[in-house]
Amino acid sequence: MSQQSPLKVAVTGAAGQIGYNLLFRLVSGALAGDRPVELRLLEIEPALKSLEGVVMELDDCAFPTLAGVEIGSDAEKVFDGVNLALLVGARPRGPGMERGDLLEANGAIFTAQGKALNAVAADDVRIGVTGNPANTNALIAMRNAPDVPASRFSALTRLDHNRAIAQVASKVGVPVTEVSRMTIWGNHSSTQYPDLFHARVGDRSAAEAVGDDAWIVDDFIPTVAKRGAAIIEARGSSSAASAASATIDAARDWLFGTGSPGREDDWVSMAVASPGAYGVPEGLISSFPVRCTDGDWEIVEGLDLNDLSRERIDASVAELVEERDAVQALGLI
Ligand SMILES: NC(=O)C1=CN([C@@H]2O[C@H](COP(=O)(O)OP(=O)(O)OC[C@H]3O[C@@H](n4cnc5c(N)ncnc54)[C@H](O)[C@@H]3O)[C@@H](O)[C@H]2O)C=CC1
Numbered sequence: 030m031s032q033q034s035p036l037k038v039a040v041t042g043a044a045g046q047i048g049y050n051l052l053f054r055l056v057s058g059a060l061a062g063d064r065p066v067e068l069r070l071l072e073i074e075p076a077l078k079s080l081e082g083v084v085m086e087l088d089d090c091a092f093p094t095l096a097g098v099e100i101g102s103d104a105e106k107v108f109d110g111v112n113l114a115l116l117v118g119a120r121p122r123g124p125g126m127e128r129g130d131l132l133e134a135n136g137a138i139f140t141a142q143g144k145a146l147n148a149v150a151a152d153d154v155r156i157g158v159t160g161n162p163a164n165t166n167a168l169i170a171m172r173n174a175p176d177v178p179a180s181r182f183s184a185l186t187r188l189d190h191n192r193a194i195a196q197v198a199s200k201v202g203v204p205v206t207e208v209s210r211m212t213i214w215g216n217h218s219s220t221q222y223p224d225l226f227h228a229r230v231g232d233r234s235a236a237e238a239v240g241d242d243a244w245i246v247d248d249f250i251p252t253v254a255k256r257g258a259a260i261i262e263a264r265g266s267s268s269a270a271s272a273a274s275a276t277i278d279a280a281r282d283w284l285f286g287t288g289s290p291g292r293e294d295d296w297v298s299m300a301v302a303s304p305g306a307y308g309v310p311e312g313l314i315s316s317f318p319v320r321c322t323d324g325d326w327e328i329v330e331g332l333d334l335n336d337l338s339r340e341r342i343d344a345s346v347a348e349l350v351e352e353r354d355a356v357q358a359l360g361l362i
């Protein structure tokens with residue numbers, strides 16, 4: 030039995046589709062190996078009964094690493110002392126909607142949760158936002174938590190990153206493990222820019238390995254950027270298992286480090302508060318190539334951007350500026 034203190038992990042929207050795919054993996058080692066995990070699950074009052082059923086199932090797995098579960102609808106109680114908060118709970122989009130259509134519906138949730146985290150989370154808290162529109166929800170939470178360093182907030186673009194890796198591996202006919210240095214730039218929306226010019230397949234540029242610029246522009250970029258909508262179209266509801274998997278990938282790498290043996294210099298995509306890097310206005314939560322060590326991220330600097338990359342990044346960042354202005358006008362930040 031491990032003697033380490035439990036990692037206290039909050040999950041919001043825990044009774045939802047992503048929650049059902051996330052909780053069991055979170056406590057079975059995918060996040061923190063054999064370190065015990067204590068779950069703090071936040072839901073709205075009407076969903077608590079359903080969440081009780083999920084907790085029964087968690088008990089029934091008899092996970093050796095599950096150090097306890099608390100549930101509730103009061104954010105200040107649930108977030109008390111948490112080291113990691115995964116903010117998943119939000120209204121998902123349906124067919125025909127863009128993620129930005131959810132700004133107002135979800136803004137109120139992230140102001141309240143930002144304030145609660147500010148008041149009661151542990152000093153070392155890291156906050157990952159999956160609920161859409163993820164970048165701007167993270168911005169709202171961050172701006173409502175003035176005592177938590179801005180670097181502790183991130184929004185999920187790891188699902189897009191994983192989708193991009195899968196697409197390029199399939200195109201070139203290599204295992205996904207051959208693809209490295211993938212970057213998603215900008216917003217987790219259809220304007221996002223998955224970058225094959227810095228990605229690698231083995232020891233070559235991914236763009237060269239693909240050898241088909243028309244495929245990159247007409248096929249790869251829209252397939253990755255619109256994958257969420259394609260899943261909604263096919264399943265009738267938005268991605269859940271893959272979103273849960275990416276939420277864990279992102280949190281694990283943030284807390285315990287990016288890279289792997291032999292690929293120490295690999296990076297991942299995370300949407301983080303811009304320090305002004307690559308011309309992205311300071312404070313905007315935008316996706317960048319990052320490396321993480323001991324719970325801190327660092328943007329990979331000095332990548333040359335070709336005209337296509339510059340144009341696509343600028344377009345996605347312009348959308349983030351619009352979203353920021355919209356939530357500012359609503360008084361949410
Ligand atoms: N960033 C990403 O890559 C992805 C993001 N998403 C987003 O994740 C979010 C959750 O998706 P699903 O689990 O499929 O939705 P869902 O509707 O199945 O579950 C959402 C849960 O959040 C709960 N909730 C609502 N307001 C809450 C509040 N104030 N506090 C706590 N819980 C609250 C609901 O009761 C519900 O149980 C959506 O916004 C969806 O668009 C989904 C896929 C990928």
Ligand SMILES: O=C([O-])CC(=O)C(=O)O
Nearest residue numbers: 122161256257258267268
């Ligand atoms: O598309 C959606 O609304 C859900 C999501 O964010 C994704 O699958 O990337």
